[in-house]
Amino acid sequence: MLRFVFRRVLNQWPLITFSLASLLVIAFLEFSIPQITQRIIDDIIPSKSVPQLVATILTLLGFALALSLFSYVSTYVMSRISQTAIVDLREELYRHVLKQDFNFFETQKTGDLMTRFSGDIKAIQDLISPNTLRLFSNVLTFVFVLAFMLKTDWRLTLLITLTFPFLYLLNFYFSRHIKTAFRQVRQSTAKINNQLQTSLTSVLLIKNFATEDFETERFGAVNQENKEHYLTAMRYQSLFSPSIDFINYVGMAIVLGYGTLQVFRGELTVGNIVAYLAYLKLLQNPVRSFTQMVSRFQQSLVSYERIMDLYQVEPNIVDVANPLELTGLKKAIQFNHVDFSYEMGQPILQDVSFVMPRGQVTALVGSSGSGKTTTTRLLTRLYDPVAGEVLIDGCDIRQYSMSSLRHHVGIVSQDVELIDGTIRENIMYGTPSATDEELLIAVGAAKLADFVEGLPKGLETQVGERGIKLSGGQKQRIAIARVFLKNAPILILDEATASLDNESERHIQASLDNLLEQKTSLVIAHRLSTVLNADMILVMDKGRIVEQGTHESLLAHNGRYQELYQAQFK
Numbered sequence: 001m002l003r004f005v006f007r008r009v010l011n012q013w014p015l016i017t018f019s020l021a022s023l024l025v026i027a028f029l030e031f032s033i034p035q036i037t038q039r040i041i042d043d044i045i046p047s048k049s050v051p052q053l054v055a056t057i058l059t060l061l062g063f064a065l066a067l068s069l070f071s072y073v074s075t076y077v078m079s080r081i082s083q084t085a086i087v088d089l090r091e092e093l094y095r096h097v098l099k100q101d102f103n104f105f106e107t108q109k110t111g112d113l114m115t116r117f118s119g120d121i122k123a124i125q126d127l128i129s130p131n132t133l134r135l136f137s138n139v140l141t142f143v144f145v146l147a148f149m150l151k152t153d154w155r156l157t158l159l160i161t162l163t164f165p166f167l168y169l170l171n172f173y174f175s176r177h178i179k180t181a182f183r184q185v186r187q188s189t190a191k192i193n194n195q196l197q198t199s200l201t202s203v204l205l206i207k208n209f210a211t212e213d214f215e216t217e218r219f220g221a222v223n224q225e226n227k228e229h230y231l232t233a234m235r236y237q238s239l240f241s242p243s244i245d246f247i248n249y250v251g252m253a254i255v256l257g258y259g260t261l262q263v264f265r266g267e268l269t270v271g272n273i274v275a276y277l278a279y280l281k282l283l284q285n286p287v288r289s290f291t292q293m294v295s296r297f298q299q300s301l302v303s304y305e306r307i308m309d310l311y312q313v314e315p316n317i318v319d320v321a322n323p324l325e326l327t328g329l330k331k332a333i334q335f336n337h338v339d340f341s342y343e344m345g346q347p348i349l350q351d352v353s354f355v356m357p358r359g360q361v362t363a364l365v366g367s368s369g370s371g372k373t374t375t376t377r378l379l380t381r382l383y384d385p386v387a388g389e390v391l392i393d394g395c396d397i398r399q400y401s402m403s404s405l406r407h408h409v410g411i412v413s414q415d416v417e418l419i420d421g422t423i424r425e426n427i428m429y430g431t432p433s434a435t436d437e438e439l440l441i442a443v444g445a446a447k448l449a450d451f452v453e454g455l456p457k458g459l460e461t462q463v464g465e466r467g468i469k470l471s472g473g474q475k476q477r478i479a480i481a482r483v484f485l486k487n488a489p490i491l492i493l494d495e496a497t498a499s500l501d502n503e504s505e506r507h508i509q510a511s512l513d514n515l516l517e518q519k520t521s522l523v524i525a526h527r528l529s530t531v532l533n534a535d536m537i538l539v540m541d542k543g544r545i546v547e548q549g550t551h552e553s554l555l556a557h558n559g560r561y562q563e564l565y566q567a568q569f570k
């Protein structure tokens with residue numbers, strides 16, 4: 001973990017060098033101040049020299065001022081180093097997560113991912129904090145002080161160091177337990193986040209089924225679990241500091257007891273004892289901050305492991321080395337003996353083969369769960385086939401760069417996804433360079449113009465939380481306008497007109513027909529009326545294409561299409 005953190009701050013070496021230099025100065029000043037006390041007690045008090053006293057006090061104040069100044073500067077600089085490193089880390093992790101396969105997001109819990117971005121990154125941030133820096137300066141002071149004490153009275157110093165093994169053992173014992181306990185705290189916090197995330201995004205479900213009490217009870221259970229783990233962690237942590245304090249008092253007793261005996265024998269001065277007591281504190285400081293660091297370190301370690309887990313996930317669907325750039329569709333898209341399964345041993349698509357010639361509309365029909373959406377997902381490489389291939393102009397789509405492939409496909413799907421922003425931002429999402437003229441054409445084509453003109457802020461109206469609520473049909477039309485604007489040569493319409501009333505559907509259908517005319521499209525529709533005019537209809541059943549042809553030829557055939565048609569219209 002330290003190596004990981006170190007690599008992340010290494011590029012800020014000038015600031016780090018400056019911080020380390022300040023640490024040296026701080027350690028020197030902290031070591032010197034008790035020397036001044038000793039000098040006053042042992043030399044100046046007996047000499048009764050006022051000028052010497054004034055000079056020494058001024059030196060003391062000067063040292064104290066310098067100490068404050070260096071502490072301030074080094075703390076601020078360290079915060080800067082830490083913030084810069086954390087911003088980089090968060091961004092890198094974000095990019096890494098977005099790069100993952102679609103499948104990753106389907107299996108990963110959102111709340112858990114959010115915890116990694118918030119809590120876990122914060123724990124790493126704590127590690128690169130001014131407190132950690134303090135620990136380093138304390139360690140330096142520790143070395144200075146120990147060297148001096150050994151020189152002054154090695155026996156007394158050795159007696160004090162007898163307490164160190166106990167400190168070490170206590171650290172060892174507590175840190176192990178604290179680490180385990182904090183891992184459980186984090187896991188249960190992620191559970192709380194998951195529960196919150198799922199219930200807050202399904203409020204309608206909860207209201208409709210009046211399951212508030214049930215949900216609250218479930219939430220209570222995970223909340224309680226979190227409390228138990230936290231209390232376990234706290235039990236260890238609260239016992240940790242007092243145990244260390246006790247050992248420290250033993251050290252103080254040794255200095256006072258043995259030191260006073262030495263004074264009796266004339267081997268140490270009173271000033272020596274006072275300085276020793278101050279130094280004892282300086283020896284204890286590192287131990288103190290070390291104890292705090294242990295728990296922070298444990299938390300960071302748990303978080304580090306969770307972040308590393310995330311880093312270690314690599315996407316399976318990636319560009320080949322030196323991918324081709326797709327520059328347009330010239331002849332056809334072809335599915336060639338494609339097999340696919342989401343989970344091993346459970347085939348979803350089997351031996352799917354068909355051709356979509358350029359400029360034609362291919363429709364996919366079939367009962368629910370027959371594999372229509374899955375087929376469209378293979379075309380944009382949300383998933384790759386298990387066997388067989390998908391070709392564009394005779395070339396396997398895996399040879400093209402994913403971004404060029406996806407730039408060539410426009411999708412309107414069942415679930416419209418809107419971003420938090422204005423209607424304009426939503427329509428221009430993915431096409432930020434579109435001109436106002438192009439935007440207005442898209443708005444008109446998607447039959448949104450009347451609706452937008454009726455809004456006081458027009459295209460600048462916020463959608464979602466801080467703006468207007470949109471109906472299902474309006475959302476869908478925004479999604480259609482977005483695809484109009486993208487103007488990709490290949491179109492996928494997955495139940496694109498699903499949430500429109502009959503009248504809007506007619507409007508949209510007309511403009512979609514315009515759009516489809518110049519495109520190569522794959523249209524999924526449960527309502528057969530929307531696919532009557534398709535150039536080719538593929539009938540899917542249990543992951544296979546069981547029939548294909550035009551509406552008339554399929555009806556005449558008296559097969560699965562006939563059944564579907566009968567079920568809908570008779």
Ligand SMILES: Nc1ncnc2c1ncn2[C@@H]1O[C@H](COP(=O)(O)OP(=O)(O)OP(=O)(O)O)[C@@H](O)[C@H]1O
Nearest residue numbers: 106342343348366367368369370371372373374375
């Ligand atoms: N992410 C997934 N993981 C595992 N199985 C899945 C996943 N998505 C879909 N399936 C399964 O794959 C099969 C085909 O689903 P698909 O969504 O392609 O069907 P569909 O024909 O589009 O259905 P509908 O018309 O209801 O949208 C279904 O049995 C479904 O349960």
